[in-house]
Structure formats: structure tokens, C-alpha cells
Amino acid sequence: MARDLQVKETSTDPPLWTADFLLFLTARTISLLGDAMLPVAITAAVIRAGYGTSGVGYALAALVAPFAALIIFGGVLSDRFGARRLMVVSDTVRLCFQAVLALLFLLGTPQLWQILVLLALVGAGSAIFQPGVASITPRVARDVQKANGTLRISESVTAVIGPSLAGLLLVVSSPATVVALDALTYGVSGVCLLLLRSVPMGPAGRSGGSSFRADLVEGWREFRARTWLWSVIVVFMLWQLAGAGPTMTLGNSTLVTDYGASTFGLVMSSLGAGSVLGGIVAIRLRPRYPLRAGALSMILWSLMPLGVALGLPAPLIAGCYGVSGVGMAFWIVMFHTSVQTHIPQDVLGRVHAYDAAGSLVMKPVGQAVAGPLAVVAGTVPLLCVSASMAFVACALLLAIPAVRGLKRVER
Structure with missing residues (x-):
């Protein structure tokens, strides 16, 4: 159990x-x-x-x-x-x-x-x-x-x-x-x-000599037992497939081909600066419902694909990427903190592995199919779809009671 x-x-x-x-x-x-x-x-x-x-x-x-x-x-x-x-x-x-x-x-x-x-x-x-x-x-x-x-x-x-x-x-x-x-x-x-x-070199609080397969199953059971956790991963699989994956392929390619390598470097630096600011904000703000606040912050990510799709001037695109970095960094801190404070220490490694694998598995698929789909549907429409996925992901997360109702645990 x-x-x-x-x-x-x-x-x-x-x-x-x-x-x-x-x-x-x-x-x-x-x-x-x-x-x-x-x-x-x-x-x-x-x-x-x-x-x-x-x-x-x-x-x-x-x-x-x-x-x-x-x-x-x-x-x-x-x-x-x-x-x-x-x-x-x-x-x-x-x-x-x-x-x-x-x-x-x-x-x-x-x-x-x-x-x-x-x-x-x-x-x-x-x-x-x-x-x-x-x-x-x-x-x-x-x-x-x-x-x-x-x-x-x-x-x-x-x-x-x-x-x-x-x-x-x-x-x-x-x-x-x-x-x-x-x-x-x-x-x-x-x-x-x-x-x-x-931190000791050995495992934390383990009792008995369970098999590798039993440990694998226990990790999956712990992951599956928490509706808020697997729900977030399912939503993120959808977002990686239709949002983040295509944006990385099409957004980066468009920046390099239409704006040049120097602009691409500027935009990536702005994204990094925004992520730093998002980390600072996450240190300062302590919402009672961290996943609810994090889900709302994901809306800011929509500016990343949207800025490229609209063909904005380079400084404005850099600004869009910077704001997107703030939103995503804040979400990441809220989610990781929730996992680390709600999961027992002796199964935390396995549960984190399941959530990491689930979060990443669809991203390369989205990256791979973005190019062929852009040939058929066009780059701009696909980037607009990717931008809308931030709102879809936010709405889905807030619609799940276990996600929006998860309270912060002080630890």
C-alpha cells in the first residue's frame, strides 16, 4: 500500500x-x-x-x-x-x-x-x-x-x-x-x-531484502497511487508532444534561418536569464497550493512559440523567451518541491525516475514529427498550436482536484 x-x-x-x-x-x-x-x-x-x-x-x-x-x-x-x-x-x-x-x-x-x-x-x-x-x-x-x-x-x-x-x-x-x-x-x-x-552512502530506511523486480513494481505502485502526480505527467506528455517538442524544432530553426545565429544566441541567453529570475521568484513566493500556482505560471510559456509565429522583432522575441523562462522555472520548482516533500524518502528515487521518464518520453516524438508536419501545415500554424497547448495544459491541470488542491508541505 x-x-x-x-x-x-x-x-x-x-x-x-x-x-x-x-x-x-x-x-x-x-x-x-x-x-x-x-x-x-x-x-x-x-x-x-x-x-x-x-x-x-x-x-x-x-x-x-x-x-x-x-x-x-x-x-x-x-x-x-x-x-x-x-x-x-x-x-x-x-x-x-x-x-x-x-x-x-x-x-x-x-x-x-x-x-x-x-x-x-x-x-x-x-x-x-x-x-x-x-x-x-x-x-x-x-x-x-x-x-x-x-x-x-x-x-x-x-x-x-x-x-x-x-x-x-x-x-x-x-x-x-x-x-x-x-x-x-x-x-x-x-x-x-x-x-x-x-547523507549516508547506503539506502535510506530500507527493511528486508526485496528483489529488483519487486522494487520496480513498488516504485510504480507508489507513483500510480498519487493521482496528482500521474495526472501531471499525463498532461505533460501531451504538452511535450504538441507544445514543447515542436517549439524546440520549429522555433529554433526559424530563429536561425530568419534572424541569424547571433539573434538565436541572444534569445537563448534571454531564456536563461528568465529562468534565473523564475528561480528567484520561486524562492520568494510560497503559495499554499504550489501546483495550482505553477499551472497558472505555465501560461507565460505560450509567449515563446507565439513570438516566433508572429514574426516579432528580435528584441521582442528575446523578451518573450525571457518571460517564458520565468514561467517554466517557477513551475519546475513548484513541481519538484511537491514531489520531494510528499513522497517517502525510501521510494523517492524510483518515483522521481518514473515522473522524469514520463515527462521526457514524448518530447523527442514532438521534435521528430514537427518538421514533416510543418511541410504540410506550415510552421506558423504549428507554432500557434504549440502556444495554445500552454493554455490547454493549464486548464487540464486546474481541472483535476488532486492537482489544484495539493497543499504545500513545509520541510
Whole structure:
């Protein structure tokens, strides 16, 4: 039977900015910086190796596909063996495999299959790492919402800085050097995680020796038992398919072809700045019903595809992306905080893995079908449909009593 988390507040709880939270924030920031640099470094390395745009597509798919396929199993492993232990193992594995990849590029031109296999192993390592983020956050921070807001700011900053840093490094060095430096970020992250003191290496509060399959089923049972959680994921699958996925493909392509690469960079920077502001807002505002407030903030996302569809001047499109970033960052903090404060610690990794997999599974489908559909229906109509999906998603979320009625839990 699904369990409800009992939360008690005590005056002896540590403040947000403890040594362990700073170590965790550093580990997460450095890891995210590496994640943001890697696609740029791999793109440059694969093209220089002579495999062209098709090779780049295969390489990026090899990096992402194992993550989507294995994250649920990563959640089970995280709960069985301990989130901190699995994150350190993940950082070590990714450091080793990416270092080998850098060495292959440095020594000559590796075979495409070698690149794909090593990137797939790096992606599998990320699937082991990610569930632990949700499990550790509520254990190193007294105020989970502020912690998530701070982590969201970090994620937004690295999303902007990472590609730019990789690009600058490519100007003064080779792709192999950038891949190697990127690999070192996993080493720094692993060291920071090793230094944590308030989070044990082993699993949290497990009793008995259940099988892997039983743990997998228990995670699904806990996920399914919470109507507010699976309802959000179902709505987000629809939004990713018809909203976010097509917008990433068509919006980005339109910006590059019609406005130029420099404008695209400006717009992406504005999106990152908006996400930082959204994280700050999420730290400050503490709505009684977080998912209700988060759903309303999603309406702001509609400005992203709408600005491109209307053919607005570049500064206005940048402004639209910035406001969209505010709305989405606020939603992400509200949702992650709700998950981390309402789910029992000993199943949190598995439940988070199910919600992450469900949230992401339809996005690549939306990205893939957007191009062919645009040929038939046109880019502008599809972007308008994507914009309307923000309102549809908001309406659906608010129509579900379990979602709009979920109260904030102080933890």
C-alpha cells in the first residue's frame, strides 16, 4: 500500500546554506556545466572527424536515448544501494568513458561506432545519476523549495554559460581537449559528493531484502497511487508532444534561418536569464497550493512559440523567451518541491525516475514529427498550436482536484 510522508518541523533543522548543501550545489552545478558543454564539444569533434550532420545526430541520440531508456532502472538502483553512492559511481563511470573518448579524438579519428558506444555509456551513467538528485535535495536542505529554486538558478546559468564556454574553448583548442576538460567536471562533482556528511552512502530506511523486480513494481505502485502526480505527467506528455517538442524544432530553426545565429544566441541567453529570475521568484513566493500556482505560471510559456509565429522583432522575441523562462522555472520548482516533500524518502528515487521518464518520453516524438508536419501545415500554424497547448495544459491541470488542491508541505 502507498504510504504518506509524515513531516515534522523542528527548531534544530539546519539552515539552507549548510556545508553539505554548498557541496551538493557545487557538485550539481559542475555536473550541469559538463552536461551543457558536452553537446557542443561532441558536435565539433564528430564533424571534424568527417562524419557530418548525420554523425552528429547519431552521436547526440546515443547520448540521450540510454538516459531515457534506463532512468527508471536508475531509480531502483538509487533506492536499493543509496543515492549518494550511485551518484559517485555515475560520476566515476562518466569520467572514465569520456576520458577514453577524448583520448581517441586526440590520437586520431575514432570509428563512429566507438564514439556511439562511449557516448551511450556516458548517457547510461547519467540515468544512474539523475534519480539521486531528487533523493538528496530534501536531505541536505531544510527548506526544500528554496533549495530547488537555487538549483534551478544554477541549472539556468550553466545552460547559458556551458555552450558559450565550450565554444570559446574550441576557438583556442581542439575538440578533444574540450571533451577532456568536460570529463573533468564529473571528477569534481564526484569529489564534492564524497565529502557530504549528512547523507549516508547506503539506502535510506530500507527493511528486508526485496528483489529488483519487486522494487520496480513498488516504485510504480507508489507513483500510480498519487493521482496528482500521474495526472501531471499525463498532461505533460501531451504538452511535450504538441507544445514543447515542436517549439524546440520549429522555433529554433526559424530563429536561425530568419534572424541569424547571433539573434538565436541572444534569445537563448534571454531564456536563461528568465529562468534565473523564475528561480528567484520561486524562492520568494510560497503559495499554499504550489501546483495550482505553477499551472497558472505555465501560461507565460505560450509567449515563446507565439513570438516566433508572429514574426516579432528580435528584441521582442528575446523578451518573450525571457518571460517564458520565468514561467517554466517557477513551475519546475513548484513541481519538484511537491514531489520531494510528499513522497517517502525510501521510494523517492524510483518515483522521481518514473515522473522524469514520463515527462521526457514524448518530447523527442514532438521534435521528430514537427518538421514533416510543418511541410504540410506550415510552421506558423504549428507554432500557434504549440502556444495554445500552454493554455490547454493549464486548464487540464486546474481541472483535476488532486492537482489544484495539493497543499504545500513545509520541510
